[in-house]
Amino acid sequence: MNTDRATMEPAEDAAPVEMLAALFEAHGWAFEQVSEDEVTVEIPGSWTTYQLRAIWRREDHVLQLLCLPEIRVGDDKRQVAFELLALINEQLWLGHFDVWSQGGMLLYRHGLMLGDEGMLSVDMAQMAIESAVAECDRFYPAFQFVLWGDKAPRAALDAALVDAAGEA
Template identity: 30%
Template sequence: MAIAQEFWIGDDHHPIDLVESLASDHQWEFDRVTDDQIAMAVEGLWRSYAITLSWSPQDETLRLICTFEMEPPEMRQAALCDLLNRVNDQVWSGAFSFWSEQKLMVWRYGLILAGGAVAGAGQLNRMISDAITCCERFYPAFQLVAWADRDPAEAMKVAMSEAWGRA
């Protein structure tokens, strides 16, 4: 996901304004829910992901939540929790959780911008890109554990590490 530097306007730009510019540039469907929240739909290789970014001035935190529907059989939820622990050990920039009531797999990340720190467009683009990349990377493992009765350790083998270079 390349980004044009033209989005960086100045120090006083609201982070959700920048996200809206990114969404528009990438031609993602989006809805500016409030001044401090935006919801987007981003198409991945495996599925479409719902991404919400919310700015909390009180906490000085920009929260990103990326979700996709997942309805594993109840008897596989313990194995799915085991897999989530294994997956979260492999990622640095956020964490997965499963919201069973909503039947959603969730990637969460919070960017703390305390003391007047400002997020640039490149940083916001990276947050969104990392969320989608992590969902895409581990989606097959989630499916194997939920639907193919695979052991979590075995399912982790299908999650590709980041590829470097060219073949």
């Protein structure tokens, strides 16, 4: 794939994993290409560092992004976590939060349908990555409030979504 040396970003559409690897490299993020169809990277967010996994499903022409904030939901917190997930997912236009049944890992998941050519543009790649990290950052405090602060799910979500009024 060609890159524009001035911006260090890929200059044209490319295969999804190749495009993401070039984008991660341009940002200086340490990544690992697990296979020709999977790449992982650690991306700094506002609250924590997120592990992002991108998996290319050739047969479906779908790029699946998984963003993991390294939060595990214990069995004793599953019910309140699922209630919070339902409230949060109502707020989302793209993607959703979920908890893996094996291990209780919290994750944000989004699938991009790339069409028959299966090509990903740099703009689409950048927007998808930024969106995943932004959603994890936006709701991270709500998960903290419920899992470690013992707040009720609605109260935790309301507290997490409060925007500061005025200027400091």
